[in-house]
Amino acid sequence: MSSAQRKPSTANDGFFQTVPSIRNQFYDDVSFQRVMDLFLPKSVIESITPELANFGDEILSKRIFDWVTDAERNVPYVRGGGRDAFGRRTSELVVSEGWRQLQNFGIENGIVAIGYEQKYSESTRVVQMLKNHLWTGSNANVSCPSAMTDGAAKLLKTHLFSTQLEPASRRVFQDAYDRLISRDPQKAWTSGQWMTERGGGSDVSGTETIATWAPSNDGFVSNLPLGPWRIDGFKWFSSATDSSMTVLLAQTPKGLSTFFAPICRTLPNTSASPIEKESNGIFIQRLKNKFGTKSLPTAELELSNTRGYLIGKEGQGIQEISAILNITRVYSAISAVGYLGRGLAIAKSFAKVREVGAGKGKRLMLKDSPLHMNTMAKIAGEYHSLNLFTFFGTWLLGISEQDQIPARSEPPSSRARLQPDDPANIQLLLRVLFPVLKATVCKRSIHTLQECMEALGGVGYLDNTENESINIARIYRDCCVLSIWEGTTDVLASDTLRVLSGRIGNGVLNAMDRWISKALGSDFGSSPFASAKRDITTIWGTLRDRLRKESHEKLLPSARDILFQISDIIMGVLLIVDSENDINPAAMEVCFRFLEEHGLASSGALRNLEGGLKLNQQIVYGDGMEKSFASQSKL
Missing domain, CATH: 2.40.110.20 (Butyryl-CoA Dehydrogenase, subunit A; domain 2)
Known part of the structure; x- marks a missing residue:
């Protein structure tokens, strides 16, 4: 249409962008579904699906987002600046109704309690953190006190098992523990x-x-x-x-x-x-x-x-508080992938409703733009690698909290390849896994979430409180703290190196050796990842030998690089195991791209698959891109 035929737009007339509608992430998040399939038995998935699917709907409701907006707009303050009318010192903190309601909603839904009800034995922590993952983008940061509450509960539970605890402390600790794990907002702490x-x-x-x-x-x-x-x-x-x-x-x-x-x-x-x-x-x-x-x-x-x-x-304060730090670092990683998952959900929904010029008068939806979908596929691939790493750590944490490694009551699975045979190996892996996990996932999620924000153009940069469900700027701001609290990247890199060069360092390296060997298998055979498996084994062996030979002082300047290299190796192994679980073309492509980008395989030596538009769409949206689920955002 020529400019002469067009009518001038006004504040109320002309083009208005369709508001993106976020789907229930329990169904719509490709990585979320693959994580469940890899780390949970089918019987557990069948058991939790009704609850988590309903929860995925609830957290996208207008009621929840109204509470979020209220909590963000009416920020906490100290009444009277900390003094009463006559100058006496007070300390009355005032928080918004939205904050209180979100806190109560999380308590009622067992955000902390699930971890202590032990309904799913070694799968308990994975189930708990799947719910936390969904909850992150809708909770206005009430997951921060939840993390500390969980950590405090774990610490007190440990001491309640001790026969050395004197009676007065036992009564106090038991009362506090019961409140920390309660689902009753009137009782819970x-x-x-x-x-x-x-x-x-x-x-x-x-x-x-x-x-x-x-x-x-x-x-x-x-x-x-x-x-x-x-x-x-x-x-x-x-x-x-x-x-x-x-x-x-x-x-x-x-x-x-x-x-x-x-x-x-x-x-x-x-x-x-x-x-x-x-x-x-x-x-x-x-x-x-x-x-x-x-x-x-x-x-x-x-x-x-x-x-x-x-x-x-x-x-022994450091030893005691570390029990809380391990839990809060897992929550930090879960929050990071939770924010990223929500950001990707927003970007995906926007790509389905946003039309752009394609040259020569043509227009197309962003979901059909080869360039945009290539970018989105990179985001989705990075997200999946971080998601796998996070839930691997969560799964091992859940196993470590059982009295013994659970006997397998189901047919052999890809999950079995990832499970160490000895409880001692799990404890050794977790000692290095927690700092590496928290540092890597939080750091990389921030950058990748910014890509999600950019995928919306200028709208992504706006503080869209009037459409809180797509307010990606809010979750980006909140995500940025995750690489800082509970240990900055450099602090965690130093901690990792201190473990690896300390008295248990050789044991940790041996445990990593055994885990990598078991996960990759001894016979690479005709696996499409055979070459990559050999490369990963060689790269890990070189890094392991360097960590054994060089002094802590010499390694310290490279501690951050070492941390990221360890995380890349772990994620590379996880992606291979995940891909071999069902030989899904999109999952295999995500794995191939990760291995090449992170130097874990020779460039171009892996496959001849084409990374075209359809494959990228499959990576981002899954096999049923146009499938309409009954459960969607109610906005």
Whole structure:
């Protein structure tokens, strides 16, 4: 149509873009479905499908996104700036109704509780984290306190099994544990985790919080006495500030130690007046103003005569707190792939409704653009590699929490190739897996999520609170924190190298040797990945020998490169096993591309498959690209 025939557009007339409609990711996410098939028995998949499919629908509802918008718009604040009308110190944190409702929704749906109900034995953690994965893009960061709550529950559970726990601590820990894993919002607690001080982030060696043995009867919590330790100090970063309890580090005469402390205490009832609650000596100095995670209250806290209980032994604080760190690092990885999965879902839905020029007067949908779909296929491939790595770690965590390696009650599967035969090997793998997993998945998800945002053009950069379901800018901001908290990339690289060059280093390397050999198999035969398997084995052998021969000091400048090389090898193995599970052409192509791009196979030596439009569409949308599921976003 010539310009002379066109009518001028107005604010209310002319072209309006169709709003993308996100499908239920339980069905629509190709990688999500493949992860389930690889890491869960068929009987478990059949059992969880109704619940997770319904959950996938609920979290895309208008009600949920209205809560998200409310939590983002009405950010937390301290009433009165921390003082009452007459200048007395207070510490009343105010959070939005949306935040409270999202928190309660997560509790009711067992975001933490599933991990402790043990309904699916060694598959329990995978089921729990599949639900968390779906939940990430819709929860406005309530998964942060969930992560710390889960970690605190695991730590307390460990000590409740101990015969050395004295009776008063046992009663308090049992009460707290029962609340941490509850599905009842009226009973449930969330937990904070307070480590960071002004002197350092992950470096807690200079902790200035002091714990003193000073028994007292100056209050109660849950009708149980407050702890016999007095804790004083200043915590620089404390997320989950609205929690009911916390686990924190403090110095004692015997060294850095871990403590349990409730946030509030009940005053003794000495008159006919109602029982009153007050802060357990915890005062908000100020709330942090952050780039993202705006809805999440993160504070600077002063602790003054805070009462608490020692967890474990004095001087073993790092050992105790590491149980929480392992859990929170898994949650960080799950959040990263959860954000990325949601970003990809938004970009996929946009490509189905956005029309662009194709030259010579032609127009086509983005989903039919060879260039755009090539980019989208790269995003989908990167996402799948990170998803496999994340759920491999989650699966091993679930197995490690069983009393013994479960006996196989089903026919041999690809999953069996990935399972170490010895429980000791699982523990050794996890010691290096957690830092490598968290560092790699969080770092790469941020970059790949930015590609999803760019796939929407200028609309992707907007803070689309009026269409919260496609507000990819919000989830990108929130995702950026994941490579920083619970250990930056360099901190985790240093931790990885410290493990590999330490006293258990040789054991970890041997465990990796055995795992790679078992997963790839001894007879490569006619596998389309035979050449790649030989290359991976050689590359791993070279890296392993280097780690054994060179000193920690010499390796340290390359620690980040070593970390990423280990992660690439692990993901390469996982992609091969996943591809050989069903010889799906799209999955095989994703694997081939990853191996070439990450230097795990000779370029061009793998296959002669064409990476054309149809194959890229299959990688992004799956086999049934045009299939319409009944479960879609209600927006």
